[in-house]
Amino acid sequence: MSTVLAAPAGTAPAARRGGSPARPGRMVLGILGVALVAWLVINIFLSIAWFPGWYLNNRLLMAVVGILAGLGGAALLFYFANVFAESLPQRLSQGVIPYIFLLPAFGFISLMLLYPTVQTINYSFAGDRSTEYVGFDNYAAIFSSGEFWLAITNNLLWLAIVPAVTVAFGVVVALFADRLPATGEKVAKSLIFLPMAISFVGAATIWRLVYNLDEDTGLLNAIITGLGGTAQDWLRFDTARLNSLLMMVILVWLQVGFAMVLLSGAIKAVPEETLEAARLDGANERQLFFRVIIPQIRGTILTVFITVLILVLKVFDIIYVLTNGQARTNVIAVLFFQELFTAQRAGQASAIVVILLLLVLPVLLYQVRSFREETR
Amino acid sequence: MTAVATPPRAVMGTRRSVTPEGQRRSWVAPLVMVVLCLLWTVPTLGLLVTSLRSREDAATTGWWTAILNPFGAGWTAENYAGALSGQGMAQGFLNSVVVAVPATILPIMLAAFAAYAFTFMEFPGRDLLFVAIVAVMVVPIQVAFQPMLDLLGPNGIGISGQFVAVWLLHTGFGMPLCLYTLRNYMATLPLSVVESAKIDGASHYQTFWRLVAPMSMPAIAAFATLQFLWVWNDLLIAKLFLSPGNATIIVQLQQLLGTQGQGEELLQAGAFISILLPMAVFFALQRFFVRGLTAGSVKG
Structure with missing residues (x-):
């Protein structure tokens, strides 16, 4: 060369x-x-x-x-x-x-x-081997399948819970860490940020030790039996979608560090004068937080929320590895994988991705709009 | 965590001292933070402890018993020896490096030239094309699986299963974020520098190499850290586009997780090995990583 x-x-x-x-x-x-x-x-x-x-x-x-x-x-x-x-x-x-x-x-x-x-x-309009067109058959098939609606419901459940909880934890951590001495703040933030470097598969391995069925080796069961309860197979415990909730805990655990970093920066950038003025007007800490700090960090809260939202729409690894969608935990991305590789139905798998695309579309439009407003 | 701890208008300390309720609240923050820190570290600690216990111990008693009685616990490193030799995780680790390093580096230069054009040149369609980048960042990678398996597979150009296929895919998937991050950073560079280079007769190509690329190093490092962690931790692309002999350590872990019971003790050791390198990269480049998160926090 x-x-x-x-x-x-x-x-x-x-x-x-x-x-x-x-x-x-x-x-x-x-x-x-x-x-x-x-x-x-x-x-x-x-x-x-x-x-x-x-x-x-x-x-x-x-x-x-x-x-x-x-x-x-x-x-x-x-x-x-x-x-x-x-x-x-x-x-x-x-x-x-x-x-x-x-x-x-x-x-x-x-x-x-x-x-x-x-x-x-x-x-998505073609057959299982993508060799001939079948019209809307694939969409008809997935819309009439209970598993698809189960996956959609679960995705909506993840969407409703994970981004909001992540943001809430992020705000709490950012706010309280801000009140620690400098060294304490640094250590605490690093510890909570650390899971960001861990893969979903690694996190699933870590949390399997917590949710382990065995009451002698599973941390959660050990605590529950220690308190006089009975041990459960948590990842198969689908009453009130508890198993899905427990897997959401893993994602929240991974993402709070990210939320905290962005929110902490925003909270620290809130001008001291605005807080001072509110205090002079007799605002207490609660009012200070909800009426002064929150409105000023709204933009950052939205950014974090949207980022986690996009992540949650496509959540795959944790569920695939821990339950493979069984025990009523299936989500769209796992269902897609099962259709494409296990059932070998390329047409329906593609239709599922198109649905996923449609779900992402509002977020995409929102992103584009807010970008345009920013640059204007 | 310097980038986090010292933001532009940090008023730590002062804020605490003037809080009227400071006295009453002073113990709340430390208590909450200690509880949260425990919740955030205990699971990982459990993995580390379990990975250092023998198969029998781990199967009969909880890992916390080893912490409560550290001298009678019978620590062993044989799981690590077993994971690295028997299950071929040393190979998996090497494969992960071979996948992640080129996949991190390759998108950068292509994206940097495009980011330069977006920042310092006027041309028709500029805003529209950049909006397209913002939009494409959100597209789920699942759309790519079947078309790309066809294109790269035996019926296409036949590189599926090889490292090259995964490098290409990650280069493509990382491109929008890389372009976006670099453009946002370049937009903060002083325009006068580029203007004066132009007056001195430098071409855009020369200006890029001599001025803009060196000045953009922080943003490049930020993207590189993010992309490295993303590629290293990826399961889907590695699982679908790499042959078994080229499998990354993450894929190996996923397969071990699938075989219930078998090799359980190797799983913990392997998981810890897989976490080590990203953790090191993360700590070394945390400053850049935080900046990268802040700059381009949305990726599809």
């Missing part, structure tokens, strides 16, 4: 910007360079996948080559694209460069997010 890099520097030393006439030589160089680099990068990545033997089957070597090819390739690609753009007449060049800078990023987004979205909507 070094020869490729050396070529343009050697052939066109006098290439300074500013000249407006088109320069066909540089243009050809730019086009050839882009084509060659793209070809090389694609083939390097394909070779890592197809011929691991070339890399001595060494994973670390593949990772290093992947990083170098990706970074070097991107840098060279932009370099040659820039050479091409600058060879154009000035005005055309200024118009083209922004799109050249955007193209690779948007290429990835189109390939990995936009194309699949369209294709999934398309598949």
Whole structure:
């Protein structure tokens, strides 16, 4: 690749910007360079996948080559694209460069997010193997399935509880940590923030030790029998959806740290004068909190709420790992997985994702709207 | 946690001292915080303790008995030895590294160029395209599974199961957040710097490399921390797009969780191993991570 890099520097030393006439030589160089680099990068990545033997089957070597090819390739690609753009007449060049800078990023987004979205909507009207169209049959099938409505109900339950509880805990932690001595605040916040680094699967492993059926080894059952109660198989205990609630605890446990960090920053940024003025007017701590602090951190509360909301809409790992949707705990993302891979019904699985997309849509529109208001 | 503890207008201390009810409330905050901290750490402590006990001990008595009687507990590291050798979790750990590091680095440069264009260039459709980024961030990745399995699988280009497939997917899925985070940060850079570079005759390409990219390092670090944790902890993409030999440690854990009883003691040790690296990254780069959370807290 070094020869490729050396070529343009050697052939066109006098290439300074500013000249407006088109320069066909540089243009050809730019086009050839882009084509060659793209070809090389694609083939390097394909070779890592197809011929691991070339890399001595060494994973670390593949990772290093992947990083170098990706970074070097991107840098060279932009370099040659820039050479091409600058060879154009000035005005055309200024118009083209922004799109050249955007193209690779948007290429990835189109390939990995936009194309699949369209294709999934398309598949949702096709049969189990996506070979023929079946109209609205898939939607009819899922809408008449009890399991689908169970999943929707559970998702709504998660939506109703988890974001609100997470925000509430986040506010409480942020508020009380603010009143601790500096070291205490730092330690407390770090401890509560720490679960953010833990995977859902890791968290499920951790909490299985708490919910364990065995009264000798399960923490919750040990506490309950210690208090004179009887041990339960908590993850199968579906009265009042208790098992779902217990799994929500795990997600709240993971996310409160995130909520606390954002809310703590917002609370500390509340101007002291506003608190002072309220106190002079005779407000007590409760009024101070609800009438002065809360209105001023509303924006942050919404951000946290929406973020957790999006997470909850797609909640998968915890339920998949702990109950696999049994004992009335199923949710949309798990149901989708079961339909696509266990039942091998691609059409219905796609229809479920389309429903998920529709559920996300209001949040998406809200995001876009608030972004537009912000930048206006 | 410097970024958290010292926000712009921190008035800690003063606020406490002027609270009229300060005296009466002073014990409430510490008490609540101690209880919360216990609730937040005890489960993880349980995992650590259990992972250090023998199979028989863990199966017959609760982990807390080992804490209450630390000298008669019979601590052992054999679960860790077992997890790393027998279940191939050393391989899984390595696979996780091979997946996560390139998947963290690859989106950055592509997104940075696009973010530069959004911040420092005027062109038709700019606002519309950026709104598209904001919208796409929320799209659930589940939409991608079937189409991408077709495209990358044996009927497509045949790279599914290999690390390359997962790198590509995470690059695509991480791109909107990366672009969004970087653009928001670049928008806070002084425009005059870029303007003066332009007057000096520097092209956009040169301005990007010499000025904007180095100045954007904090935002790049913020995104990188977030993306690393996200990719490392991911179950779905790794499970669907990696062959068994390339499985990450998270996928291995999920499989162990599925086989009830079998290898139970290895599970705890393996889970703790899987937590170690993200935890270290998290502590080392916490400052950037917090900034990343604050900057772009919404991801699909």
